[in-house]
Amino acid sequence: MAQTIQLRVSRYSPERDTQPYFQTYEVPVKEEWVILDALNYIKDQIDGTLTFRWSCRMGICGSCGYMVNNEPKLGCATFLTQYAPGPVTIEPLRNFPVVRDLVIEITDFLEKLKKVKPWLIHDNGDAAGEYLQTPDQLEEFRQYSMCINCLLCYAACPISGLDPVFVGPAALALAHRYNKDSRDEGSAERMAVLSHPEGIWGCTFVGECTKVCPKHVDPAGAIQQYKLAAAIDGIKQFLMPWGQRQEKQ
Amino acid sequence: MSHPGHASTQMSSAAPPSVSSPAYTEFHPRWYRPQVSTYWWLGKWAYVKFILRELSSVAVAWTVAFMLLQVRALIRGPEAYARFEHRVSSPWMIALNGIAFAFLLLHSITWFNLAPKAMAVRVGGKRLPAVLISGPQYLAWVVISAIVFAIIISRG
Numbered sequence: 235m236a237q238t239i240q241l242r243v244s245r246y247s248p249e250r251d252t253q254p255y256f257q258t259y260e261v262p263v264k265e266e267w268v269i270l271d272a273l274n275y276i277k278d279q280i281d282g283t284l285t286f287r288w289s290c291r292m293g294i295c296g297s298c299g300y301m302v303n304n305e306p307k308l309g310c311a312t313f314l315t316q317y318a319p320g321p322v323t324i325e326p327l328r329n330f331p332v333v334r335d336l337v338i339e340i341t342d343f344l345e346k347l348k349k350v351k352p353w354l355i356h357d358n359g360d361a362a363g364e365y366l367q368t369p370d371q372l373e374e375f376r377q378y379s380m381c382i383n384c385l386l387c388y389a390a391c392p393i394s395g396l397d398p399v400f401v402g403p404a405a406l407a408l409a410h411r412y413n414k415d416s417r418d419e420g421s422a423e424r425m426a427v428l429s430h431p432e433g434i435w436g437c438t439f440v441g442e443c444t445k446v447c448p449k450h451v452d453p454a455g456a457i458q459q460y461k462l463a464a465a466i467d468g469i470k471q472f473l474m475p476w477g478q479r480q481e482k483q
Numbered sequence: 484m485s486h487p488g489h490a491s492t493q494m495s496s497a498a499p500p501s502v503s504s505p506a507y508t509e510f511h512p513r514w515y516r517p518q519v520s521t522y523w524w525l526g527k528w529a530y531v532k533f534i535l536r537e538l539s540s541v542a543v544a545w546t547v548a549f550m551l552l553q554v555r556a557l558i559r560g561p562e563a564y565a566r567f568e569h570r571v572s573s574p575w576m577i578a579l580n581g582i583a584f585a586f587l588l589l590h591s592i593t594w595f596n597l598a599p600k601a602m603a604v605r606v607g608g609k610r611l612p613a614v615l616i617s618g619p620q621y622l623a624w625v626v627i628s629a630i631v632f633a634i635i636i637s638r639g
Contacts, residue, residue, distance in 0.1 A: 248513040304526070331514035339514050370608035392530060395519045439597060440533045458601035 239263045239314065240321035241272055243284065246332050254332065256323070257281075263318055270298050270309035273324070273336075286336035293448060296384030300336055301325040306386035306446045329388055329395040343385060346401045349427055350409035355420025371416040378411035378456055380449040387443035387453050393436060400436040401428065403443035403453035410456035413463075421463075429464040437461075535586075536593045542586030549580070595620045 238260045246254040259280055261272045270288055277284050288298040291310045298309035303323050314322070330338035387403035388394045394402045409428055413421040428434050437457045444454040524530040549571075556567035570576065598620060599613035 246515050248515070251515075254515060328517070329519075331516045333514055370605075373608065374605070392519075392523060392533075395523070438533070438537065439600075440530070442527075442529055445529070452600075455600040455603070458597065459603050462601045 237262060239272075239318055241276065242321050242323045243273075243276070243336070244323075244325040244332075245284070245335050246326075248334060254325075258321070261314075263314055265315055267314045268310055269300065269302055269307065269312045269314060269322070269324065272314050272322075273309060284336075285334045294382060296382035299327050299384045299386050299389065301328055301389060306389035308384060308386065308448045311448055327385055327389040329391070330385070338385075340385065342398070343383075343388065343402065343405070346405045347383070347408065350401065350405045351420055351424055351427070352405075352408040352412055354412065354415065354418050355423060356417065357419055365417040367416055374416070375411045375414035378407050378414065378451055381408055381411070381451045381453075382449055384448065386446045386448065387451075390442035390446040392440055392442075393438060397432075397436060399432045401433050403437075403457065404451075406434060406437070406460060407451050407453035407456040410460050413460070425464060425467060428460070429467075434460045434464060536589060539586040539590035539593075542583040543590055545579075545583050546587060549583075591624065595624070 239262075241259045241261055242256045243259060244254045245251075245257045259276045261275050261280075264271070267275075270291060273284065273286050273288075277286075286298070286300070286309075288309060289295040290297070293308055293311045296308075299306060300309055301307075301324065302309075302312055303317065304325075306327060324336065326332045326336045326338050330340065330342075333339050381404055383404055385404065387407075391400075391403055393400050406428065409424050412418045413424060434457050437454075439454060439458060441454045444452045447453065524534045553567060556564045571580070595617045599611075599616040602616055604611045604616065
C-alpha cells in the first residue's frame with residue numbers, strides 16, 4: 235500500500251475568489267484513518283487555512299458531509315484506504331451555496347425543516363405526563379428517526395439542485411417520522427403543508443437519497459409512502475366529504 | 484516543514500483566481516452558488532437510468548396512440564386494417580416499436596420495484612419483505628403475458 239495519498243481539496247475564499255479551485259495535499263495513509271482524519275492532518279500539519287465542519291467523529295452530529303470522489307459521504311465514516319492509491323477529490327456537498335472551502339450554507343434547509351413541523355403535535359398542548367408506546371408502534375417510525383441532518387441526501391438529490399423550493403428528502407422523511415408516531419396528532423397539519431408540488435409531489439423518485447444515507451433512513455421510501463397516504467386522503471375527501479367534516483368535529 | 488509522512492502542498496493550477504470582492508462584508512460573506520449543468524444527469528449511471536425511466540412515459544403514450552390507431556383501423560374494416568398492417572410492417576415502424584417495447588419493460592419493472600417502497604405493509608408488527616409486495620405483481624405480469632401469448636399462438 236502506498237505510504238501517502240493525494241487529496242485534491244476544493245478551496246474557496248469569499249474574500250479572494252470568484253470560484254472554487256483545487257489544492258492538492260499529500261497525506262499519509264493509515265489503515266484506521268477516515269477522510270476526516272486526513273483533513274484534520276492537513277489542518278494541523280500542512281495548511282491551517284483549510285476550513286471544514288466536523289464535530290463528533292462518530293456519525294452522530296452530521297457535520298462532516300463532503301463530496302468524496304463525487305459521492306456524498308460522511309468524512310468520519312469513510313475510510314481513506316478504500317481510495318488508495320488516490321488521488322481523492324473532496325468538495326463541499328453539492329446543491330448548497332459554499333461559504334468557504336468545504337463549508338456549506340444550510341439556512342435554507344433549516345427553514346424547510348421548520349416548515350414540516352418536526353415535533354410532536356397533540357391536542358392537550360403542554361400537558362405533562364407519559365405517552366405510552368408499544369415496541370411495535372416504535373418500530374413504525376424508528377427508522378425515520380435515525381436522521382442526523384447530515385444533508386448527504388440533498389447533495390444526492392438532483393431535484394434539490396434543480397428546484398430550490400423543493401422541501402427535500404431529509405425534511406420530508408422527518409415529517410413522515412412524526413406522522414407515523416402514535417403519540418402525534420399533527421399529520422393533517424403537515425399534509426396541508428407538504429401535499430403540494432414543493433413538497434412530496436416534487437419528488438420524482440430518483441432514489442439516490444436512500445442510497446447515500448449513512449443511517450439507512452430511506453427518505454425515498456418515506457416520501458413514496460407519504461404520497462400514497464396523500465392520494466388516499468384526497469380520494470377519501472372526494473368520495474366522503476361529510477366523513478372528513480365529522481372527523482374535524 | 485519537518486513532519487514525517489507528509490509532503491507539501493501544491494496548487495493544481497498556477498494560482499488561485501484572485502479578484503477584489505466589493506460584495507463582501509464581514510458578517511455576510513459572498514457565497515459561491517454552483518450552477519447545475521444541463522447535462523447533470525450524464526454524471527452518474529443512476530441519474531441516466533432515472534432520465535430513461537422518465538422518458539419511458541413517452542413510449543407508454545406512443546403505445547396507447549398506436550393501439551388507438553389499430554382499433555380505429557379495425558373498426559373501419561378489412562381494407563383499412565390491411566393498410567394499417569402494411570404501414571406498421573415497415574422496418575422503421577418495427578424499430579420504433581422495438582424501442583418502445585424496451586422502454587415499456589423498463590417502465591413496468593421500475594414501477595413494480597417502486598411498489599414495496601410506497602407500501603409499508605406490516606403484519607404481526609413486522610414489515611413485509613419487498614419481495615412479497617413486488618413478487619405477486621411480477622407473477623401476475625408473467626401469467627397475463629403467458630395467457631395473451633397463448634391466445635396469439637393458438638389463433639395464429
